[in-house]
Amino acid sequence: MSTTPAVPGSTALAPEIAARLKRTDDGLLPAVAQQYDTGEVLMLGWMDDEALHRTLTTGRCTYWSRSRREYWVKGDTSGHVQRVVSVALDCDGDTLLVKVDQSGAACHTGDRTCFDADVLPLA
Amino acid sequence: MSTTPAVPGSTALAPEIAARLKRTDDGLLPAVAQQYDTGEVLMLGWMDDEALHRTLTTGRCTYWSRSRREYWVKGDTSGHVQRVVSVALDCDGDTLLVKVDQSGAACHTGDRTCFDADVLPLA
Numbered sequence: 001m002s003t004t005p006a007v008p009g010s011t012a013l014a015p016e017i018a019a020r021l022k023r024t025d026d027g028l029l030p031a032v033a034q035q036y037d038t039g040e041v042l043m044l045g046w047m048d049d050e051a052l053h054r055t056l057t058t059g060r061c062t063y064w065s066r067s068r069r070e071y072w073v074k075g076d077t078s079g080h081v082q083r084v085v086s087v088a089l090d091c092d093g094d095t096l097l098v099k100v101d102q103s104g105a106a107c108h109t110g111d112r113t114c115f116d117a118d119v120l121p122l123a
Numbered sequence: 124m125s126t127t128p129a130v131p132g133s134t135a136l137a138p139e140i141a142a143r144l145k146r147t148d149d150g151l152l153p154a155v156a157q158q159y160d161t162g163e164v165l166m167l168g169w170m171d172d173e174a175l176h177r178t179l180t181t182g183r184c185t186y187w188s189r190s191r192r193e194y195w196v197k198g199d200t201s202g203h204v205q206r207v208v209s210v211a212l213d214c215d216g217d218t219l220l221v222k223v224d225q226s227g228a229a230c231h232t233g234d235r236t237c238f239d240a241d242v243l244p245l246a
Contacts, residue, residue: 017243030153030218032164039162041155044218057246084245090237091230095153095167097238107214114213115220120140122207123180 003069005048013053021049022094028064029096031055033074033106036085036099042106043114045074047096052087059084061100080104126192128171136176144172145217151187152219154178156197156229159208159222165229166237168197170219175210182207184223203227 005027008018023029028046035042045063047055051071054062061074061082075081082100089096107114128150131141146152151169158165168186170178174194177185184197184205198204205223212219230237 014244020241024147030167032155032167034162034164039157041157041164041220044153044155044213056243059245087243087245088238089241089243090167091232091234091240092237093241095237097164109214111214114215114218115211117214118143118212118216120179120210120212121137122182122210 002071005064006050008049011050011053013049018049020089020093022092026066029094031063031096031098033061033082033098033100033102035102040113041115042100042102052096055084055098056087061098075103078108080106125194128187129173131172134173134176136172141172143212143216145215152217154186154219154221156184156205156221156223158225163236164238165223165225175219178207178221179210184221198226201231203229
């Protein structure tokens with residue numbers, strides 16, 4: 001098991017992509033997962049260079065778990081896989097948008113998305 | 124100008140909301156801005172307790188700028204305002220999804236979204 005994200009340059013991520021990434025102090029970028037056809041925002045995960053490399057090359061979303069400090073492939077435990085449709089880097093190079101085809105629930109609670117349960121009151 | 128995010132509890136954010144937030148070490152949560160009707164993911168910004176409070180109570184999206192270290196109301200400079208439609212907290216309490224009505228371009232480059240220009244190649 002890994003305990004720290006991969007050091008930039010230590011993975012097989014294409015150098016021309018790695019050079020454009022602006023990472024947090026922990027070496028990570030937030031990655032927004034969106035259902036490609038309905039537009040639902042499903043969840044937000046975190047990727048380091050290696051997780052992004054795996055996401056781009058395996059067709060399955062791979063994230064870095066900040067709490068467990070290891071890579072996880074979405075759906076490996078739950079069966080609720082995310083097939084990768086496209087990956088875009090934002091204008092600042094510090095956020096990823098991953099369009100996916102989500103099988104079943106994206107949220108560990110069983111909800112379709114991680115944002116279904118707690119809508120905050122507007123004043 | 125503020126130079127650090129507001130300390131939790133020092134703002135008027137409702138305590139029952141503040142108690143559910145899981146912040147980064149910098150006191151922030153990533154906030155995904157999504158066009159409420161088309162589903163477009165427009166941008167990702169950062170909010171501390173005070174920025175969230177202002178977003179919930181003013182009807183306009185307010186973010187914390189990590190680079191400038193100050194609050195900014197989307198559209199105050201560009202005119203490209205984000206009217207707040209709804210705000211949801213995710214299952215882990217560490218990410219916000221803000222559905223908005225975006226006037227014009229969300230991206231400072233003039234693109235509609237911050238994710239339009241740099242689609243990464245899949246292997």
